[in-house]
Amino acid sequence: MNKTRTAILALTALLLAPAASAQSLSDGGIKVGVLTDLSGVYSELSGQGSVKAAQMAAEDFMKANRAYAGKVSVIGVDHQNKADVAGNKAAEMIDRQNVDMLVDMPTSSAALAATEVARQKKTIAMVVTGATTALTNEKCNKYTFHYAYDNYMLANGTGTAVTKRGGNSWYIIYPNYAFGQDLNRQMVAAVQENGGKLAAPSDATPFPNTDFSSYLLKAQSVRPKIFGTMQAGNDLVNVVKQYNEFGLKKQGIGLGIGLLFETDVAALGQDAFAGAIATVPWFWNFDARSRQWAGRFEKAFGKKPTWAQAGVYSATLQYLNAVARAKTDNSDAVVKALEGYAFDDFFARNATIRPQDHRVILDVQVVQVKGKSESKEAGDIYKRLNTIPAAKAFMPLSENKCRM
Amino acid sequence: MFNGLVNGAFYALLSLGLAVIFGMLRIVNFMHGALYMLGAFAAFALGQLLGLGFWPSLILAPLLVGLLGVVLERGLLSRLYGLEPSYNLLLTFGLTLLTQDLVKQVMLSRFAVSSAPYSPPEVLSGVVNLGFVVFPKYRLFVIALSLVVCLVTWFVIEKTRVGAIIRASTENPVVTRAFGINVSLWVTGVFAVGAALAGLAGVLAAPIYSVEPYMGAELIITTFAVVVIGGMGSILGSVVTGFAVGVLAAVGAAVYPPIANTLVFILMALVLLVRPSGLFGLPEGAR
Numbered sequence: 001m002n003k004t005r006t007a008i009l010a011l012t013a014l015l016l017a018p019a020a021s022a023q024s025l026s027d028g029g030i031k032v033g034v035l036t037d038l039s040g041v042y043s044e045l046s047g048q049g050s051v052k053a054a055q056m057a058a059e060d061f062m063k064a065n066r067a068y069a070g071k072v073s074v075i076g077v078d079h080q081n082k083a084d085v086a087g088n089k090a091a092e093m094i095d096r097q098n099v100d101m102l103v104d105m106p107t108s109s110a111a112l113a114a115t116e117v118a119r120q121k122k123t124i125a126m127v128v129t130g131a132t133t134a135l136t137n138e139k140c141n142k143y144t145f146h147y148a149y150d151n152y153m154l155a156n157g158t159g160t161a162v163t164k165r166g167g168n169s170w171y172i173i174y175p176n177y178a179f180g181q182d183l184n185r186q187m188v189a190a191v192q193e194n195g196g197k198l199a200a201p202s203d204a205t206p207f208p209n210t211d212f213s214s215y216l217l218k219a220q221s222v223r224p225k226i227f228g229t230m231q232a233g234n235d236l237v238n239v240v241k242q243y244n245e246f247g248l249k250k251q252g253i254g255l256g257i258g259l260l261f262e263t264d265v266a267a268l269g270q271d272a273f274a275g276a277i278a279t280v281p282w283f284w285n286f287d288a289r290s291r292q293w294a295g296r297f298e299k300a301f302g303k304k305p306t307w308a309q310a311g312v313y314s315a316t317l318q319y320l321n322a323v324a325r326a327k328t329d330n331s332d333a334v335v336k337a338l339e340g341y342a343f344d345d346f347f348a349r350n351a352t353i354r355p356q357d358h359r360v361i362l363d364v365q366v367v368q369v370k371g372k373s374e375s376k377e378a379g380d381i382y383k384r385l386n387t388i389p390a391a392k393a394f395m396p397l398s399e400n401k402c403r404m
Numbered sequence: 405m406f407n408g409l410v411n412g413a414f415y416a417l418l419s420l421g422l423a424v425i426f427g428m429l430r431i432v433n434f435m436h437g438a439l440y441m442l443g444a445f446a447a448f449a450l451g452q453l454l455g456l457g458f459w460p461s462l463i464l465a466p467l468l469v470g471l472l473g474v475v476l477e478r479g480l481l482s483r484l485y486g487l488e489p490s491y492n493l494l495l496t497f498g499l500t501l502l503t504q505d506l507v508k509q510v511m512l513s514r515f516a517v518s519s520a521p522y523s524p525p526e527v528l529s530g531v532v533n534l535g536f537v538v539f540p541k542y543r544l545f546v547i548a549l550s551l552v553v554c555l556v557t558w559f560v561i562e563k564t565r566v567g568a569i570i571r572a573s574t575e576n577p578v579v580t581r582a583f584g585i586n587v588s589l590w591v592t593g594v595f596a597v598g599a600a601l602a603g604l605a606g607v608l609a610a611p612i613y614s615v616e617p618y619m620g621a622e623l624i625i626t627t628f629a630v631v632v633i634g635g636m637g638s639i640l641g642s643v644v645t646g647f648a649v650g651v652l653a654a655v656g657a658a659v660y661p662p663i664a665n666t667l668v669f670i671l672m673a674l675v676l677l678v679r680p681s682g683l684f685g686l687p688e689g690a691r
Contacts, residue, residue: 044518176662206657206664210613210622213407213543214658220538237519237614245524245540245612247531267519267614303516 024328026100029071032058032316033099035090035114036129038078041233042106045263046129049309050104051076052301057316065324072320075099079110086110090117090125100329101126101319104312108132108179115144122331124338126319128311131179131259133186133395136357140402142335145358147348148281148311151183152395153364154258157279157388159190161366162256165277165385167226168196170256173215173239174230175207183230183258199224205231212239216246219253230258237267244272262306265369265381273381274371281364282307282347283382289346304379307347314347315360350390357402361390406534410543410612412650413550414605418623419630419642420554421601424561427637428574428594431481432489434496436627437620438503439599443469443606444615445507448520458525462607469603470596477595482588500621508617524611546608553604554643557597561639570594626653629672635685645683 034051037043051074058072077093079086086105093099094117102118102125105111111130118125119141127135128147131154135146163170170191174180184202191198200222203215209231219227227248229239236257243255260278284294284304293313297305305313322337323329339355351362367382375381418440425433446465450456456464476499484491511517523529524542531538561567572580573587574594581587606620613619630649634641649668657664675683 041518044512204662206662208622209664210619211407211411211654213410214654217407217537218658234519234614234616241614242612245529245542247538247540250531251538263518267517267521269521269523272521 024330025071026329027098029073030068030101030320030323030329031097031099032072032074032319033090033093033097033102034074034076034104034312035079035086035093035102035110036076036104037081037106038076040081042081042129045261045306046104046106046308046312048076049297049301049303049305050129050312053297053305053309053313054103054316056297056300057313057320061317061320061324065320068320068324074316079105079107079114081107081110083107083109083113087113087117090114091121094118094121094123099123100331101316103315103319104128104308105130106308108134111135112139115139115141119143124319124331124334126315128315129308132182136359136395137401140357140404142358142404143331145315145338145353145360147315147360148307148362149279149364150359150394151179151186151258153281153393154279155183155186155190156395157364157366157393158256158258158277159187159196160194160388161279161385162226162254162277163191163194163196167254167256168194169199169224170196170226170228171199171219171222171224172202172228172230172256173205173212174202174258175209175232175235176204177207179232180204180207180230187228187230187256187258202228205235208235210235210238212242213246216242216248219248220246220251223251224253226254226256228256228258232259233261233264236260236264240264240268240272240276249275260369261308262304262379262381270369270372270375270381273369276369277366277385278369279364279366279388280307280382281362282310283365283367284310285377285380285382286365286384293346310347314345317345318343318348352390354397356397357400357404359394359400361394363390364388364393406537406539407543408651408654409547409647410650411653412647413547414609414623414646415627415630415650416554416643416646417550417601417605417608418627419634419646420557420639421598421605422627422631423634423637423639423642424557424601425595425598426631427639428570429591430489430574431595432493432496433598434493434624435476435500435503436598436602437624438500439469439473439602439620440606440609440623441507441615441617441620442472442503443603444522444610444613444619445511445520445606445617446603447607447610448522448615449515451522452515458607458611462604465607466600466603469606470600473596473599474592476599477592481595482591504617504621511617518616520615522610522615542611546612549608550605553601557601558639558643626668629668633668633672633675633682635682638682638684641682641684 034054036046036050038047054074058074062069077089079089105127106129108130111127115125124143126145131151133150133152174184231239255276257276257278265273322334326333326337338353342352349363353360366385370383443465446468447461450461528542532541573590577587630645634645656667
């Protein structure tokens with residue numbers, strides 16, 4: 001009799017347990033909203049691949065946490081890299097589609113607009129592809145987390161590495177808008193801190209711009225050791241194309257790149273970038289763990305992942321894990337579960353979520369682009385020069401302007 | 405300053421085509437930028453699909469774009485000749501948007517790139533020391549070839565019998581037809597040549613700028629300004645202004661970068677204030 005009762009009790013407990021943890025989900029499920037560029041210039045490096053990555057994270061999470069089986073869904077929405085569209089779409093996703101978390105958000109202005117909406121609606125936003133340090137400084141807020149990279153980390157990593165390797169005189173050009181100005185400022189500071197100097201003051205270029213020949217001619221006459229370009233996307237492709245055309249490499253002027261994506265290298269061919277140094281949070285053949293995940297992604301998506309897409313997977317999974325720890329999808333509780341959390345996954349190494357500014361700090365890699373002849377397999381583009389430990393890779397809290 | 409000539413060469417080639425089409429056919433061809441982009445894209449695609457190098461593409465791509473011009477003129481534009489000019493403006497603008505998105509889809513799905521790589525031919529890669537400046541050989545080639553093409557076009561239209569027939573066909577189609585000349589055939593021919601010029605500029609641009617679906621969109625606005633400054637329809641005006649604006653923009657960018665993109669429009673406003681028909685344009689009444 002007693003035995004039966006215990007058995008029944010145990011059974012009910014078993015049956016109730018998953019139900020109990022799922023009960024605390026606001027609308028019976030968790031919906032992840034991938035706010036990204038599905039059609040424009042960043043659609044290749046994030047876009048559908050980011051949506052796929054978030055879906056993989058959702059599936060992996062549900063497999064590992066049976067209580068959430070069938071409860072996590074993912075939608076992808078196009079923000080066209082425009083701030084106003086991003087804000088509207090964010091509001092619509094949260095209000096009408098009951099999205100619990102926003103992720104990805106390429107283009108700094110779009111990321112700032114979307115995170116502001118998310119803040120008002122108390123929804124967690126994990127910015128992976130937006131670069132501006134404002135997200136964790138003057139524009140920081142309780143619900144916004146900044147994953148993967150930012151301008152400080154790019155400038156600090158590349159500026160330091162290149163200068164220490166002997167590239168101690170620079171001539172820098174940057175696109176004349178918020179992102180470029182910010183990146184130039186950070187890069188100049190990093191170069192000077194490491195004993196480097198500017199061979200000539202940095203030049204602002206029109207944005208967008210296709211012809212950079214006057215700056216390349218200036219570089220020829222100034223003769224710096226490094227020609228630094230803070231351009232991104234298509235503008236970067238044009239700069240590098242013309243850097244090669246003008247034969248600067250042969251004249252002994254190296255190339256320092258502020259922001260480099262795998263897709264830029266694909267657009268020009270590896271040899272055009274060969275020797276250039278950049279800083280990235282991750283690349284697919286970094287090590288066995290990375291390779292393993294990249295292999296899964298490639299099988300599911302048909303292409304190798306960019307670091308942005310890998311970052312979306314990691315950010316989504318870390319959010320879901322925090323929901324599981326908090327046992328609720330209530331944003332305030334999940335923020336508590338995320339703050340100060342230390343973890344290590346295939347993407348984010350030695351990572352910690354700083355509670356003061358919500359900057360997710362992680363080890364980052366300084367890489368050099370390999371020439372075609374050096375690469376051993378398709379997509380093998382980076383040679384790792386060194387790793388910058390998480391604690392040194394990002395803006396120190398002492399310089400941080402975040403008041404949360 | 406010198407490198408401004410390269411951009412000038414592109415402006416000149418494009419505005420030459422625009423001027424020919426506008427001057428002869430009175431069509432404001434908004435699709436010109438898309439035709440330029442198609443020239444560059446054709447060069448890339450011919451290389452990828454057929455393994456053709458730069459030289460065959462330099463001939464073939466403009467021919468293809470010219471052929472497309474024939475289809476466009478015969479199939480669509482010719483139906484609008486009796487109507488207000490704003491109709492062909494709208495049509496060509498819509499076609500531009502369509503073409504850009506189509507090319508984007510093809511690039512992404514067929515070639516898996518959003519911006520396509522293209523290199524100059526082996527003979528022209530590398531730089532040459534001109535004494536005062538070290539300059540890529542390919543760019544010198546672009547300047548030279550554009551000059552030749554512009555001169556030839558100007559010569560044909562202004563000085564030869566073929567040019568006379570074209571001018572007559574467009575000036576007074578009824579009388580010209582009475583002389584036994586197939587006017588609509590000539591009109592189609594002129595449009596095709598204008599399109600091919602845009603295609604040629606595209607192929608020339610491929611090794612310098614990245615080949616992407618919207619490469620023509622930025623250029624076309626400047627080109628229109630060039631045509632207006634030079635005088636709508638004036639062949640000589642568009643060529644001279646094309647090169648001049650290229651140089652001016654380069655100088656402007658060097659002195660004060662933020663103004664580089666606006667300079668040409670400031671110039672346009674100034675010129676229109678002083679000479680409403682453009683630098684080389686004849687006043688309406690004198691036509």
